[in-house]
Amino acid sequence: xxxxxxxxxxxxxxxxxxxxxxxxxxxxxxxxxxxxxxxxxxxxxxxxxxxxxxxxxxxxxxxxxxxxxxxxxxxxxxxxxxxxxxxxxxxxxxxxxxxxxxxxxxxxxxxxxxxxxxxxxxxxxxxxxxxxxxxxxxxxxxxxxxxxxxxxxxxxxxxxxxxxxxxxxxxxxxxxxxxxxxxxxxxxxxxxxxxxxxxxxxxxxxxxxxxxxxxxxxxxxxxxxxxxxxxxxxxxxxxxxxxxxxxxxxxxxxxxxxxxxxxxxxxxxxxxxxxxxxxxxxxxxxxxxxxxxxxxxxxxxxxxxxxxxxxxxxxxxxxxxxxxxxxxxxxxxxxxxxxxxxxxxxxxxxxxxxxxxxxxxxxxxxxxxxxxxxxxxxxxxxxxxxxxxxxxxxxxxxxxxxxxxxxxxxxxxxxxxxxxxxxxxxxxxxxxxxxxxxxxxxxxxxxxxxxxxxxxxxxxxxxxxxxxxxxxxxxxxxxxxxxxxxxxxxx
Amino acid sequence: xxxxxxxxxxxxxxxxxxxxxxxxxxxxxxxxxxxxxxxxxxxxxxxxxxxxxxxxxxxxxxxxxxxxxxxxxxxxxxxxxxxxxxxxxxxxxxxxxxxxxxxxxxxxxxxxxxxxxxxxxxxxxxxxxxxxxxxxxxxxxxxxxxxxxxxxxxxxxxxxxxxxxxxxxxxxxxxxxxxxxxxxxxxxxxxxxxxxxxxxxxxxxxxxxxxxxxxxxxxxxxxxxxxxxxxxxxxxxxxxxxxxxxxxxxxxxxxxxxxxxxxxxxxxxxxxxxxxxxxxxxxxxxxxxxxxxxxxxxxxxxxxxxxxxxxxxxxxxxxxxxxxxxxxxxxxxxxxxxxxxxxxxxxxxxxxxxxxxxxxxxxxxxxxxxxxxxxxxxxxxxxxxxxxxxxxxxxxxxxxxxxxxxxxxxxxxxxxxxxxxxxxxxxxxxxxxxxxxxxxxxxxxxxxxxxxxxxxxxxxxxxxxxxxxxxxxxxxxxxxxxxxxxxxxxx
Numbered sequence: 001x002x003x004x005x006x007x008x009x010x011x012x013x014x015x016x017x018x019x020x021x022x023x024x025x026x027x028x029x030x031x032x033x034x035x036x037x038x039x040x041x042x043x044x045x046x047x048x049x050x051x052x053x054x055x056x057x058x059x060x061x062x063x064x065x066x067x068x069x070x071x072x073x074x075x076x077x078x079x080x081x082x083x084x085x086x087x088x089x090x091x092x093x094x095x096x097x098x099x100x101x102x103x104x105x106x107x108x109x110x111x112x113x114x115x116x117x118x119x120x121x122x123x124x125x126x127x128x129x130x131x132x133x134x135x136x137x138x139x140x141x142x143x144x145x146x147x148x149x150x151x152x153x154x155x156x157x158x159x160x161x162x163x164x165x166x167x168x169x170x171x172x173x174x175x176x177x178x179x180x181x182x183x184x185x186x187x188x189x190x191x192x193x194x195x196x197x198x199x200x201x202x203x204x205x206x207x208x209x210x211x212x213x214x215x216x217x218x219x220x221x222x223x224x225x226x227x228x229x230x231x232x233x234x235x236x237x238x239x240x241x242x243x244x245x246x247x248x249x250x251x252x253x254x255x256x257x258x259x260x261x262x263x264x265x266x267x268x269x270x271x272x273x274x275x276x277x278x279x280x281x282x283x284x285x286x287x288x289x290x291x292x293x294x295x296x297x298x299x300x301x302x303x304x305x306x307x308x309x310x311x312x313x314x315x316x317x318x319x320x321x322x323x324x325x326x327x328x329x330x331x332x333x334x335x336x337x338x339x340x341x342x343x344x345x346x347x348x349x350x351x352x353x354x355x356x357x358x359x360x361x362x363x364x365x366x367x368x369x370x371x372x373x374x375x376x377x378x379x380x381x382x383x384x385x386x387x388x389x390x391x392x393x394x395x396x397x398x399x400x401x402x403x404x405x406x407x408x409x410x411x412x413x414x415x416x417x418x419x420x421x422x423x424x425x426x427x428x429x430x431x432x433x434x435x436x437x438x439x440x441x442x443x444x445x446x447x448x449x450x451x452x453x454x455x456x457x458x459x460x461x462x463x464x465x466x467x468x469x470x471x472x473x474x475x476x477x478x479x480x481x482x483x484x485x486x487x488x489x490x491x
Numbered sequence: 492x493x494x495x496x497x498x499x500x501x502x503x504x505x506x507x508x509x510x511x512x513x514x515x516x517x518x519x520x521x522x523x524x525x526x527x528x529x530x531x532x533x534x535x536x537x538x539x540x541x542x543x544x545x546x547x548x549x550x551x552x553x554x555x556x557x558x559x560x561x562x563x564x565x566x567x568x569x570x571x572x573x574x575x576x577x578x579x580x581x582x583x584x585x586x587x588x589x590x591x592x593x594x595x596x597x598x599x600x601x602x603x604x605x606x607x608x609x610x611x612x613x614x615x616x617x618x619x620x621x622x623x624x625x626x627x628x629x630x631x632x633x634x635x636x637x638x639x640x641x642x643x644x645x646x647x648x649x650x651x652x653x654x655x656x657x658x659x660x661x662x663x664x665x666x667x668x669x670x671x672x673x674x675x676x677x678x679x680x681x682x683x684x685x686x687x688x689x690x691x692x693x694x695x696x697x698x699x700x701x702x703x704x705x706x707x708x709x710x711x712x713x714x715x716x717x718x719x720x721x722x723x724x725x726x727x728x729x730x731x732x733x734x735x736x737x738x739x740x741x742x743x744x745x746x747x748x749x750x751x752x753x754x755x756x757x758x759x760x761x762x763x764x765x766x767x768x769x770x771x772x773x774x775x776x777x778x779x780x781x782x783x784x785x786x787x788x789x790x791x792x793x794x795x796x797x798x799x800x801x802x803x804x805x806x807x808x809x810x811x812x813x814x815x816x817x818x819x820x821x822x823x824x825x826x827x828x829x830x831x832x833x834x835x836x837x838x839x840x841x842x843x844x845x846x847x848x849x850x851x852x853x854x855x856x857x858x859x860x861x862x863x864x865x866x867x868x869x870x871x872x873x874x875x876x877x878x879x880x881x882x883x884x885x886x887x888x889x890x891x892x893x894x895x896x897x898x899x900x901x902x903x904x905x906x907x908x909x910x911x912x913x914x915x916x917x918x919x920x921x922x923x924x925x926x927x928x929x930x931x932x933x934x935x936x937x938x939x940x941x942x943x944x945x946x947x948x949x950x951x952x953x954x955x956x957x958x959x960x961x962x963x964x965x966x967x968x969x970x971x972x973x974x975x976x977x978x979x980x981x982x
Contacts, residue, residue: 030565030621031609034558039637042555064533067525068559068611068642068658069581072588074521076596086597090560091585092611093599095646097563097577105567106577108584108608117599118522120559120583120611130521140833146530151559151642155586167559342631 007288012232013160016283020161023291023355025278033159033166040355041278043299045169048277049149051201051296052171055193061145061173066127068151069118074126078251081125084218088155090120090166120153125219125244125270128174129252136176136266138257143186144176152274162279163236163491170274176266178258180245183267184222187243190271191224194239202277203294203406204228204284205414206238207437207486209462214446217270221245227461227486229414230283233435235461235488238280241271279491285379285406291356292378294406295399302328302395303352304337307345307364314339317363320388324361324373327392333399353378358402359395379405420484427475427487431456437488441481443474452476458487498779503723504651507774511652514782514846516769524650524657531846532769534790536660539768540640542692542787543662546684552636552664557618559642560609565617569742572616575709579646581611581657611644616710616735616761619665620743627667627757629748634677635667643765653770654727654982661765667757669749671736674758675713678734681762682715685730693768694785694897695719695775696905697729698928698977700953705937708761712736718952718977720905721774724926726952726979729771732762770982776870776897782847783869785897786890793819793886794843795828798836798855805830808854811879815852815864818883824890844869849893850886870896911975918966918978922947928979932972934965943967949978 005022006014020026025041028034037045053063075086096112099105121127128146135141149171159165173190177183191208198206206226216223220242228238249255249265258264285292295301304325306317318339325335336357338348345362352360362374373391376383379402386394417436421427430438442448442460452475453459463485472481496513497505511517516532519525528536544554566577587603590596612618619637626632640662650656664681668674682699689697697717707714711733719729740746740756749755776783786792795812799805809830816826827848829839836853843851853865864882867874870893877885908927912918921929933939933951943966944950954976963972 027622027625029558030562030618031558031560034560036558036622037556039553039555043553045556046554062530062534063537064530065528065536065660067520067522067527068644069522069525071521073596075588082597086588088587090583090609091588091599092581093584094582096579097566097582097610105564106573108582118581119588127521131518131527134518153559169556 005290008231015288016279017161019282019286019291025282025291026161028161031166033156035161035165035167037169037275040299044281044293044297045275045278047297047299048201049171052193052197052273053149055197056147056171056173059145059189059193061147061175063148064146065148065150066124066131068121070121070124070127072117072119074130075119077126078219078247081219081251085122085154086119088157089122090153090155092118092120121150122152122154123270123272124148124150124152124172125174125248126252129248129254129268132174132176132266133252133254136254136256139178139259142176142178142256142266143182145173145186146175147171147173160279162275162282165275168275170272172270172272175269176249176254177269178256178267180267183245183269184243187222187224187241187269187271190269191226191239191241194241194271194273195226198226198228198238198280199407201294201296202281202284203296203403203410204238204280205407205411207462207464209464209467209486211240211462212446212449212460212485214449215460217242219244219247221247224465225462227437227488228280228284229417229437229488230280230491231413232283233417233489235437235490236276236280236283237461237490238277239271239273242269244268244270284410286356289381290354292406293356293358295358295403298356298358299334300336300352300355300357301333301399302335302359302361303348303357304335304361304363305345305348305352306337306339307362309365313365314341316365316368320368321361321363324388324391328395331392331396333395353381359398361391361395377402379409421475422472424475427458428456431458431489435489437461437486439484440475440487441470441472441483442485442487443477443479443481445477445479448474448477448479452487457489459490461486461488461490496781499722506779507770508652510773510777510782516773516782517652519652522657524647526652526656526658528660528766531790535772535784535788536766536769538788538790539692540662543684543688543764544640546688547638547662547664550636550680550684552638552666554639555637556639556641557615557622559612561612561615561618563608563610565621566610568617569710569738572710572742576613576645577610579648580613581644581646583609583611612641613643613645614761614763615639615641615643615663616665616739617743620739620745620759623665623667623757624743624745627745627747630669630750633667633669633747633757634673636664636677637666638662638664651770653766653773656766659766661763663761663763666760667740667745668760669747669758671758674736674760675734678713678715678732678760678762681760682717682730682732685732685762685764686717689717689719689729689771690898692785692787693772693775694787694894694901695729695771696898696902698953698955700955700958700977702731702953703937703940703951703976705940706951708733710735710738712738715956716953718928718979719771719775720908720928720979721771721982722904723774724908724980726928726981727767727771727774728952728981729768730762730764733760735759735761775901777847780872781845783897784847784849786849786894789847789849790825791827791843791846791848792824792890793826793850793852794839794848795826795852795854796836796839796843797828797830798853800856804856805832807856807859811859812852812854815879815882819886822883822887824886844872850889852882852886868893870900912966913963915966918949919947922949922980926980928952928977930975931966931978932961932963932974933976933978934968934970934972936968936970939965939967939970943978947980949980952977952979952981
């Protein structure tokens with residue numbers, strides 16, 4: 001199973017790629033840059049979807065579905081949007097194939113050329129605002145609070161499974177409001193939903209903040225983001241929430257009659273997370289033995305492995321184990337009892353360790369005699385022999401402990417790898433030696449930001465929300481600065 | 492609300508289209524043939540998805556995700572498949588746009604032409620079997636039981652909301668097996684899952700059967716289908732399950748080492764239902780007052796409308812109503828309490844009637860005094876005044892009754908509109924006068940089938956499973972026949 005699998009220290013990028021493939025999470029497909037999400041990987045994504053979907057509904061949103069295609073001209077309606085999205089994209093130009101003249105295969109039928117090309121959506125603001133135009137007449141039609149679960153396509157030149165793929169799965173919320181304040185509040189509410197999900201479910205601590213103007217979403221007045229730190233010291237943007245102002249309302253002429261009976265443009269937000277979260281989840285917790293999953297998102301939370309030499313022993317073990325399995329399942333725990341005879345216990349241990357199953361229970365003939373059971377936790381690889389009595393509550397308690405431990409561990413890692421830096425030399429040295437989050441002064445200009453990026457590949461990840469005001473000098477230009485921002489090299 | 496809304500008798504097609512739009516289920520988008528599924532419509536689709544997804548998992552399937560794009564050459568690998576699907580499709584030829592020379596908007600960048608065109612999937616057999624090739628080595632890797640929830644695109648010339656759209660949402664199961672028998676059994680198992688879902692959840696009676704060779708899925712050895720009868724006497728194919736034999740295994744060279752240590756091709760099935768089910772649901776039960784939804788799939792199962800003249804009255808009503816709402820919700824019933832003051836009770840009655848909410852409760856000041864409540868059922872439009880005591884159980888009972896009544900009503904309709912026909916004149920007369928299912932003898936040839944279709948637009952919907960053997964003469968050719976088959980004009 002874990003053969004030819006480098007450690008993180010040896011080759012982090014290879015470790016990640018091998019982990020994704022060997023743990024049966026995803027693989028590359030025959031279509032350049034598009035991945036196949038395999039059942040084990042998709043089961044994690046389904047858990048992510050279920051939790052987020054519940055949170056979206058609890059905050060008043062409904063799901064809907066908009067077309068996958070966007071007429072090319074729509075992109076040109078919002079000036080910065082076309083720059084940001086329309087250029088690297090999949091373009092549908094024809095709607096028919098015909099038999100090849102040589103009789104081998106099919107070719108594009110040039111008679112079936114579209115009058116206007118269609119773009120496979122890279123994001124849906126334009127088609128959605130073109131739709132909202134017809135839905136919004138008066139303040140009574142507001143707010144509109146809609147989310148869509150969908151696939152999107154961005155033609156990426158260099159792709160990596162989950163982290164950057166040509167097609168990916170995501171959700172995109174698109175809301176319309178009467179006032180600026182209400183829209184800003186919505187963007188912040190959803191940022192908090194994402195942060196809570198990352199921390200409480202994925203066990204990944206995140207920094208909430210705003211993006212610098214250069215890093216904003218194409219068409220946004222403000223982009224809020226949650227940023228996480230991976231084990232190689234690189235940052236990963238795990239979710240974004242955009243305050244779009246009235247840009248899309250103006251581009252698509254969406255006005256409403258307000259309570260004062262006057263026409264005004266609508267205020268907007270959009271917000272999204274994608275299968276990129278899978279990459280964050282894998283990289284945050286996994287180790288050189290394979291995947292480590294937080295219990296709340298693990299498709300299999302507990303695996304039970306029987307150790308037996310013959311059918312009689314297995315039967316006796318099953319008698320003990322099946323009631324335990326049922327008791328755990330009754331409490332909502334997903335349990336797999338792997339009683340296959342075609343694989344040895346040692347093989348199974350490695351397999352489930354590699355796949356990141358949080359808790360393993362092992363029962364052999366001696367355990368049956370002695371009323372004991374071995375419990376192993378994936379996060380610390382610790383094992384313990386316990387009395388069978390009350391094993392159910394112990395497992396539940398251990399799952400909670402593992403969830404908490406993964407978060408604490410990731411938080412410690414982030415704290416150990418966040419550096420306050422006050423000189424340009426130190427900035428470069430820390431970046432190269434350790435990576436991590438660098439908290440440093442910045443003069444607030446796009447020029448400086450761009451130069452720092454050019455020279456070091458580090459970008460401003462976020463300006464933290466509720467940042468402490470602190471007078472200082474820009475790390476690069478030496479000009480005065482009012483606050484520190486968070487720099488890092490990023491995925 | 493229901494203004495300018497024709498009755499079924501006046502104009503069935505218009506009735507359907509208006510219903511879909513005015514009940515906020517879906518609408519046409521700016522992209523020809525692609526629909527926007529609105530929140531109320533999507534909420535029904537989510538319920539459909541949730542139930543089916545549970546059934547797929549209970550029958551051993553896992554979800555996964557495969558790319559939206561399929562290389563053009565893949566379609567040519569399975570001969571009949573290319574005929575059936577590759578021709579009317581969205582073709583991606585370029586991956587970049589650039590600024591237009593005139594500075595206005597964007598144009599296709601001819602330098603960014605794909606070496607091989609990509610087709611937006613019309614169905615995923617080819618890309619999936621190209622993937623399975625790498626997953627299957629020996630009998631230990633079988634069966635593979637995978638489902639995908641996805642969007643697909645088929646370039647339809649004439650589209651109708653839900654029934655036939657260029658893009659639609661669906662699920663497609665793709666399974667791989669060791670033996671022919673196992674694959675046939677899988678195809679039948681999924682047919683039964685679909686039939687049970689249609690009857691027990693959608694309240695739509697269906698006929699299970701096989702398609703004639705001419706109506707088979709492109710690439711299948713056998714196509715099983717469930718057929719439902721709509722109120723206008725036309726048939727609607729509500730789900731299909733295909734036994735693919737070894738066709739795709741051969742096309743993509745997928746062999747496995749069997750238990751006898753010999754290489755053999757794998758056996759396959761695929762099966763799917765789509766947002767077309769929404770069309771079936773709407774057309775089966777709705778009436779001239781609007782939508783009628785079976786309680787098991789209704790987003791709002793119970794609406795409570797207070798009748799009040801002032802805030803004090805509303806407060807007193809809410810005191811009574813809110814505990815009822817909570818008690819129903821605790822039993823898993825979705826309840827909306829519409830206490831908006833901006834709309835009159837009469838408007839609300841029409842609104843929820845139009846949207847097909849199965850049960851309406853109305854409470855006014857006199858009800859509060861007398862301890863009564865009015866209960867109205869959408870299916871029969873009957874109203875009754877009940878004592879408040881035990882209203883919870885009464886509502887639950889009524890929801891069950893409505894579910895059953897809708898099924899019974901649809902079944903009676905189908906029985907009243909299924910005709911045994913023994914002559915060609917009668918066949919044509921019944922088709923034109925009444926429509927419906929026609930049970931008639933067929934000589935089993937594709938020529939006759941084609942001629943009947945040309946002359947009457949009727950097709951063989953299914954050859955029912957467990958059909959009774961009956962000697963007869965073909966309705967069209969007069970040649971001998973061993974069984975009756977079901978003809979109809981169809982959506």
